[in-house]
Amino acid sequence: MSGLTWDESMATGDPLVDQQHQNIHELVDYVEAMRDRPELLMQVLDRLMEHVDCHFTTEETLMEKTGYTGEEEAEHIAEHRKLTQDARDAVLKFRTGELTRMEPVVEFLRTWLADHVHNRDKKFIDYVRARGGMAVVPEPWAAKPLEVGEWVA
Numbered sequence: 135m136s137g138l139t140w141d142e143s144m145a146t147g148d149p150l151v152d153q154q155h156q157n158i159h160e161l162v163d164y165v166e167a168m169r170d171r172p173e174l175l176m177q178v179l180d181r182l183m184e185h186v187d188c189h190f191t192t193e194e195t196l197m198e199k200t201g202y203t204g205e206e207e208a209e210h211i212a213e214h215r216k217l218t219q220d221a222r223d224a225v226l227k228f229r230t231g232e233l234t235r236m237e238p239v240v241e242f243l244r245t246w247l248a249d250h251v252h253n254r255d256k257k258f259i260d261y262v263r264a265r266g267g268m269a270v271v272p273e274p275w276a277a278k279p280l281e282v283g284e285w286v287a
């Protein structure tokens with residue numbers, strides 16, 4: 135696996151947020167590894183979307199709890215919504231056969247993740263940590279923990 139994978143420079147200092155970021159990067163690596171195995175690729179994409187959804191809910195719940203409001207919050211959440219929509223569109227295009235190559239999607243996701251963590255998440259988690267807050271797994275995922283999964287390479 136190659137490319138812009140998770141590294142220490144992306145650490146925010148919140149254990150759960152960092153774990154979720156690593157899980158998402160791992161799933162993007164799986165998308166790349168499964169690019170020629172459509173039967174597994176769909177499963178990996180579904181799992182990736184589930185993790186992204188859980189992660190964004192984790193951060194947005196934490197914003198609410200810690201009173202992170204204003205322009206920073208609005209722009210941060212808008213980036214989450216845009217990524218969710220773009221990723222859904224890509225998965226749909228893949229399902230319908232309009233999109234056949236995963237490489238551009240993988241590149242887009244890695245670049246987005248790195249930019250978003252450096253420009254948005256770190257700033258937000260600094261704010262949270264300064265107030266002694268930390269992320270917790272939101273419902274309904276707390277009751278049924280997500281697993282990244284193991285796919286045969």
Ligand SMILES: [Fe+2]
Pocket residue numbers: 151155189193251255
């Ligand atoms: Fe994040």
Ligand SMILES: [Fe+2]
Pocket residue numbers: 193210214250254255
């Ligand atoms: Fe975020």
